[in-house]
Amino acid sequence: MTETAATPSNGSFRWPEGGVTRVPYRLYTDPDIYAQEQEKIFRGPIWSLLCLEIDIPNPGDFKTTFVGEIPVVVTRGENGDVNAMVNRCAHKGALVCLKERGNRENLTCVYHSWSYTLDGRLNGVAFRNGIKGKGGMPKDFDPKKHRMEPLRVEVYCGMVLGTFSAETRPAAAYFGTVMDHHLQRNLSRPLKLLGSHSQMMKHNWKLYAENVRDSYHATLLHTFYTTFKVNRLDMDGGIALSDDGRHSISYAKRATLQESEEYAAANVHSAQYDSQLAAPEMLETWPEFEDGITHSIQALFPTLAVQLTLNSLAVRYFVPRGIDRTELFWLYLGYEDDDEEKTRMRTNQANLTGAGGLVSLEDGCINEFVERGTRGSSDDAAEFLEMGGLDVAPSEGSRATETAIRGFWKGYREIMGFET
Amino acid sequence: MSAELSAVVERDEAVLRILIEDMFSDYVHSIDDDRVEAWPEYFIDNGFYQVISQEGYEAGHAIGVMHCDGKGMMQDRVKAMRQANIFEPHRYTHVIERPRLHRTSSDTFSARTNFIVTRTMQNGDMETFASGKYLDSLDVSGKTPKFRRRIVVLDSRRIDILLVFPL
Ligand code: FES
Ligand SMILES: [Fe+2]
Numbered sequence: 001m002t003e004t005a006a007t008p009s010n011g012s013f014r015w016p017e018g019g020v021t022r023v024p025y026r027l028y029t030d031p032d033i034y035a036q037e038q039e040k041i042f043r044g045p046i047w048s049l050l051c052l053e054i055d056i057p058n059p060g061d062f063k064t065t066f067v068g069e070i071p072v073v074v075t076r077g078e079n080g081d082v083n084a085m086v087n088r089c090a091h092k093g094a095l096v097c098l099k100e101r102g103n104r105e106n107l108t109c110v111y112h113s114w115s116y117t118l119d120g121r122l123n124g125v126a127f128r129n130g131i132k133g134k135g136g137m138p139k140d141f142d143p144k145k146h147r148m149e150p151l152r153v154e155v156y157c158g159m160v161l162g163t164f165s166a167e168t169r170p171a172a173a174y175f176g177t178v179m180d181h182h183l184q185r186n187l188s189r190p191l192k193l194l195g196s197h198s199q200m201m202k203h204n205w206k207l208y209a210e211n212v213r214d215s216y217h218a219t220l221l222h223t224f225y226t227t228f229k230v231n232r233l234d235m236d237g238g239i240a241l242s243d244d245g246r247h248s249i250s251y252a253k254r255a256t257l258q259e260s261e262e263y264a265a266a267n268v269h270s271a272q273y274d275s276q277l278a279a280p281e282m283l284e285t286w287p288e289f290e291d292g293i294t295h296s297i298q299a300l301f302p303t304l305a306v307q308l309t310l311n312s313l314a315v316r317y318f319v320p321r322g323i324d325r326t327e328l329f330w331l332y333l334g335y336e337d338d339d340e341e342k343t344r345m346r347t348n349q350a351n352l353t354g355a356g357g358l359v360s361l362e363d364g365c366i367n368e369f370v371e372r373g374t375r376g377s378s379d380d381a382a383e384f385l386e387m388g389g390l391d392v393a394p395s396e397g398s399r400a401t402e403t404a405i406r407g408f409w410k411g412y413r414e415i416m417g418f419e420t
Numbered sequence: 421m422s423a424e425l426s427a428v429v430e431r432d433e434a435v436l437r438i439l440i441e442d443m444f445s446d447y448v449h450s451i452d453d454d455r456v457e458a459w460p461e462y463f464i465d466n467g468f469y470q471v472i473s474q475e476g477y478e479a480g481h482a483i484g485v486m487h488c489d490g491k492g493m494m495q496d497r498v499k500a501m502r503q504a505n506i507f508e509p510h511r512y513t514h515v516i517e518r519p520r521l522h523r524t525s526s527d528t529f530s531a532r533t534n535f536i537v538t539r540t541m542q543n544g545d546m547e548t549f550a551s552g553k554y555l556d557s558l559d560v561s562g563k564t565p566k567f568r569r570r571i572v573v574l575d576s577r578r579i580d581i582l583l584v585f586p587l
Contacts, residue, residue: 195476195482196577197579198578224504277496278492278493278499279493279495281489327578332483346483348487348493350487356486356579362507362582364582365506366506
């Protein structure tokens with residue numbers, strides 16, 4: 001087993017000079033900061049993906065998940081409404097739903113059989129009046145005062161989003177016009193789940209939040225894609241940002257690919273790979289949209305991403321499993337009306353991403369290398385993030401930039417109150 | 421079937437079992453001993469290989485964790501892991517049980533074989549990396565048996581860190 005990376009917190013935290021271009025390593029290891037994040041971010045004004053709408057099609061369907069470390073259950077009520085509650089019994093705190101998914105008429109805790117309606121209201125307490133007149137709850141016990149803690153829910157683009165905060169703006173406004181438009185583009189048709197798995201990564205959750213916004217590394221670390229001319233910095237593309245900078249889209253257009261001298265000159269690792277695929281059908285693709293964008297990875301604050309790379313449509317979300325563990329979930333999707341050919345192409349292309357992704361498998365270990373590399377660093381040691389400028393601004397025509405990462409940290413600092 | 425003929429068929433099956441079991445051992449040894457280039461050779465040309473969770477397999481999902489439709493995709497994976505992919509050095513040891521075989525035609529068998537795979541990292545960390553079952557369809561028409569299809573059904577839907585070598 002790998003030893004834990006947590007180090008004892010060392011007094012109060014102050015962000016160093018340099019704003020979002022300097023990110024202290026301490027943010028990945030300080031247990032106080034981790035605890036604050038659970039409160040300020042995961043119980044704060046953000047949306048988390050709870051499940052897909054297609055996970056709970058019928059009344060009584062439930063799916064369990066997490067928001068930060070908090071266990072959550074999502075249900076479809078008798079009336080078709082979607083509900084979400086902390087998956088915690090109001091009696092002594094046991095998990096109410098144990099299984100990952102299922103269908104129930106009401107939710108009954110196994111410990112002492114308290115039972116709840118599908119929207120989390122307490123509707124039954126075992127032996128409430130005691131047995132043979134002995135025991136039972138006090139006379140003033142009021143079931144209405146006890147319930148599973150609810151979350152606010154919004155069904156948006158096929159996703160069930162949840163938040164603990166009353167401040168969180170409706171999803172379309174939270175993500176902003178640019179993000180909303182692209183999400184609608186990719187997800188506004190009936191979806192079909194083609195497969196899913198997860199990956200346990202050995203680092204703090206924010207390193208993956210950075211990584212998924214790190215358009216600078218995409219073609220340097222991931223050399224498979226580059227070599228097959230699928231996604232290179234020299235393709236026409238860029239970074240779009242929401243107005244608040246928290247959400248981003250890294251996109252590319254394949255049609256305008258040109259050989260770039262910078263690649264040849266830099267003699268980067270990516271140039272070493274022989275570009276002949278023995279099975280080119282793996283990248284067989286059809287144009288799904290007329291805007292010319294063939295690749296997009298959309299990072300949505302704080303822990304969600306939607307990709308449509310070629311025809312590989314996937315939703316990823318990641319869950320902190322302690323200060324130095326992150327579980328990344330991959331949900332591979334198609335559209336309900338896809339024919340067999342389309343499903344076949346999406347299936348072949350799924351080889352590019354995920355835990356065994358020919359393109360992306362490095363992301364399973366690279367952030368752990370950062371976690372391990374930064375151990376024992378001094379309190380003021382920090383990342384240096386000046387690629388593509390010092391600001392948080394969209395980048396047209398270039399993805400050799402860290403602007404989307406700076407955007408994440410801008411949002412993070414605002415919510416955490418680390419703006420000094 | 422005459423008693424004589426059925427004796428021949430039975431002996432034939434006993435021989436085939438040995439050939440199949442040897443092939444199963446060779447398959448895992450080539451991966452464990454860092455001779456992964458040999459891996460696609462255990463399949464017929466349009467052979468199929470997939471790694472998928474039990475959950476996904478039961479749900480009939482098309483997408484698992486790895487998916488090779490034809491030997492070419494396997495060869496591309498081998499080339500990628502050798503030349504393109506970055507990961508921390510590690511090795512597997514596969515432990516497989518005796519396969520349960522069923523003859524499905526004169527030239528084909530189906531098989532189920534449980535397995536456990538340990539993964540040892542360069543720093544000495546050693547863990548159970550995967551467990552599950554191989555669900556195979558075999559072609560025994562040639563000199564050595566080959567996979568028509570090998571589906572690796574993982575007990576867990578969660579992969580630790582990443583999956584680069586085949587199972
Ligand atoms: S903890 Fe749920 S009924 Fe007691
Ligand atoms: Fe990456």
